[in-house]
Amino acid sequence: MVYKRVSSALFFSIVWMLLVCPKAYSQSNSMRVARIFSDNMVLQQGIYAPVWGWADSGATVRISMSEKEYETVADDTGKWLVKMEPLPAGGPYTLSVSCGGQKEVFKNVMIGEVWLASGQSNMNYRVGAVLSADEVIKDANYADIREFCTPEVVSRTPHADLTGGEWKVCTPETVKGFSAVAYFFARALHLDKKVPVGIIHTSWSGTICEAWISAEMLYTIPAFKNRVIEEIYKSDEDWAALHQLGVEKDREREKIVQTTQVGLKQGAHKLSFNDKAWKEEAYPVYPPRVGLGGYQLLWLRKEVTLSKEALGEDLILHLGKVMTGDVTYFNGVEVGRERWDGVRSYRVPAKLLRKGKNVIAVRLLSEWGNGRLGDEASDPYLHSADNQVRISLKGQWKYNGEIEPKLPVGRGYSNNITCMYNTKIAPLLPYGIRGFLWYQGEGNSGQPELYKQLQPTMITDWRIRFEQGYLPFLLVQLPNISGGSCQYFREAQAESLQLPNVGMAVSIDVGDPYDIHPNNKKPVGERLYLRAKEMVYKDSVGVFQGPVYDSFRIEGNKIRLKFKSTGSGLMSKDGKDLRTFEVAGEDGKYVPAKAVIEGNDVLVWSDAVKKPLSARHAWDSNPAVNLYNKEGLPATSFRTNKEL
Template sequence: MAAHTLVMGQVRLPKVFSDNMVLQREIDIPVWGTSTATGEITVELGGNRVKAAPGQDGKWILRMPRMQAGGPHVMKVYEGSQTKPVITFNNVLIGDVWLASGQSNMEWQVQQSMNAETEIKNANYPAIRLFNVPHDKKTKVQQDVLGGSWIPLDSAGVKTASAVAYFFARDLHLDLKVPIGIVQATWGGTPVEAWTSREQLLSSPISHNRILLNDSISEKHFIQDSLDLVRFWDIVYNPKNKTAKTIPNRRFNDSKWPEVVMPATLKDMNMAGYEGMVWLRKKITIPQNMIGKELTLDLGHPEMNYSLYVNGQEIAKNVWNANFKHQYRIPARFVKQGENVIAVRMAFLWGGGGFNPPAEEMFLTDGTFKINLTGPWKYRIDLEPTIPKIQNYHRSPTFLFNAMINPIVPFGIKGFIWYQGEDNVSAPLDYRTLFPMMISDWRIRWQQGYLPFLFVQLANYMKVKPEPSESDWATLRETQTMALAQPNTGMASIIDIGEADNIHPQNKQEVGRRLALVAKNLVYHKPVQASGPMYQSYEIEDDKIKVQFSQTGAGLAANGNEPLKGFAIAGPDHKFYWATAVIEGNKVLVSSEKVKNPVAVRYAWADNPDCNLINKDGLPAIPFRTDKWNATAEQ
């Protein structure tokens, strides 16, 4: 690993420069740093030598001449008249560098994704390199990141890499035959404001006052929050007050505990606003024909962090959906004649908790006979210490920009890929201002013109609703579509590959592929279909509405060769009904017997829409509405 400083500390480069790095091809390559010496700094790369003189503040920057893709190269840094380099970077490649940023779905690792074992085993791409910016938050802009170095994405390095970024990079690398670098700057559960500069956020009334509130926050607050966070997770992961020994026991007396009918969530249990540990117990009678057999227990759709006990024996400890199926083997020796007790210790956090519907997926079975686990459960909330209130300063405006984005400016890049928005769903109309503002902010900082900004539209998520209704998720997706009005932007829709009960859908391969399609079309000018059908216009014809689409590719189609689904139509009363929809060339004819005088159409307008319009290239139609009615879940 390259040493980034001299013994005397005269010359320093940011940590984003290291062995194995990828530098951006076909641009004047920025190289910068600081020096406490008075002599000029010389950088040598690819036979070129460029000099820069440090300013009074010790900062220097220079730009190396443009280079074509290839390598490996050695980059050397000299100070003053010295003939030996003070810093040497080895195994440097020239290619295309993409900054991958956003919240947890961009941070989601290869080892957490679909077919992880196979993907990791087959990862052998020495020309795909990753620099992962460590989590950090600061009240003031920083000049360097906490740590990190470039690593090739082989079976060892790929495990913790962003899955979306890796599959995106792999697709481009195999097609373009050039090295690909990924600078990953991600943090789960963060709003767009956290990634935007103070100057930009002060310019909008939406965020101006929140920025001023930040001025009262200091590094001391961060330290205390970090200490509280350690205590927080210690309570979540480790039962306190000897509860794990007593509560799951068959003989424990829970007669005075309140009761709840499961499946039920935090809201159903009248516990809105509660955060902490909840113990749940259910007594069941095992019939004689199931005694002596290994059983399977299916918990359905529980909250992510929990421990499962049967008759006092810990069966499983699930941390952050380590087990997505929530099915567990119960050894025959743990099953007792007559009454048995199932106990669950569950973390209720951030407005979530309990067991989500559907009910029929909670059961105990021997493969033939099934015991339903729905119905009454006992629960208690006051058996363990109160968890500390965490301020989550990483979610505060500007703090991630200060520590994780500003320090890597102006590292030469090809463009940005972005997957975020879940954390802004509660205020989707504000996102109309905040998202384009961040895009502009980053482009201004990099000073590389209208750098390509490619982003993922939110996936379908949560329970499918039986009737058309308002949706903040749909409104946020619309806001993302509206961001395509910004120059040199592209969007990958994944409205067809989300999961109702998982905000982190596992099929990150397809997300990366669709982002790569957008890049090939928009950035590399390849003749590929990169988008699903997009709403273009509509016209009313008697009791029907005809919708015109662009981006139809090889033609419109219904996925699965079924009748079109996902269209709703409304009259002047603004009440939407599910509609019959028929493809006519590049148009869709929409109607309903319940709406004789239609004025508006919506498609895939829901948290988790049941929709199937695609083009014959297999890409899903972008959700849309023709009306301008205020569409948020609060209305």
């Protein structure tokens, strides 16, 4: 094949010219500005802010803003670009772009701080679903905070421009759709610096890191070299068209979820239904644990016995945490339905109650293999308003996953290598920004060693593309979650701190052990800003992170752990003995250790290990950490010896 005979240098040139360089969008007798520019936009203060677009080759384009005028000529491909003189924070301004008889005018333009927020579902998690969302939304009157959300499009090759999107001013009506982590970051920055803040939100749920890296940079990682050649260079697949087929399958699935009546026609929700042949599972019920992973509609039933004293008033049916959606019935009558991850409490009218046998039936929608009725932290019960009646719903539930139709699942292409870079990063180049916010990793958490190459490669890739030097890169370390081995992945994430101008926000204490999408996003966004405040804005904030392991020294049968970023001192947050520490000796077997604070050090030991060689902390996917500094920030996972 021809590609085998070309030199590496020539190969890179071909890839660069044919695939990486976005095609120009020149159109005859037309002028347009890149879609990232719209009314309400925020431009980065203090830099030569780029403005670009397309026109006829050789056409003169004029740009004006803040009593400054600029002129340029579209190149041979039709691309034009101007870098406006630096401006301080302020506004509103009007930006106008004209060419021949055409003119585009953008109003309410602000100059301030612009951050690009990217990643997967936890960056894509919206304000409307956060903890105490009603209060957060009610207070979100910030005319100087704006967000641009990029559209969800896939492509095998880089796009020159976005297919849609607009800058939105933060109001209680619009903020519901903002990225929650980015919003809390922006709010903290705005309130602290009193400047306009723009967030370019360009995440996509479920995506992996290699989807966010350009083809030529991914080619430099040995594990992806051949894939880049086969899937990008040699392929002529239309990923957008193929992705659309998957979207249609997903729509078909949603239609089934909304319209199926099979279970109702069989009477699975009724008191009289015969469920003796159904299998049983103790609460909490996790469909994947009983062989019903992926996407499923299943029915669950629970019999409860009510005494005469329980009748006469409405009761509250508290199911605990449900994922992803449910339709819930009591004695054959629907009492509630929701389509979101969260705690379910429904009112059961007194007229539905009967002495003796009663039945709760739940049609549960399980998606992504993460469905559940309850979790280990849930306490389900049926109770009266005064709690004089309180019936536990733990114990055995009957279930059946064979009643409703099988749910079709479309193949998405958003996780193809380079795909997200092509449609959600390339079209933004070279917009002026202050830095990057990155919350991703769940999709790569099973490959920590590979991630040690992926994340630094992506950071370098983006910095090169935006042509603004070592742009700050702030990442969120994965939070606590039950199951898995996230401690190794957290360690892999932290290795990127060896690069210049990279900071990390620790979230090991604000996750939800039973939900990969925790709703407590406020501390995550605020910790990102705390890191930016010190690293980017050079404020003397004192302590911007929790205790950071620095070094260790063996002292007899104990190990002394030394920390940086101790602030006003170390403490046990809950006042109890320090926990989640372990030590190991020559056999490499770790055992739980006692730990005490001595100044800015922690002394750890176990009576079972006479000659300790190594120690580790929070070395678990869901550790109950309580080592903090007095500024209220936690220590994260670490180990003193990676060989043990």
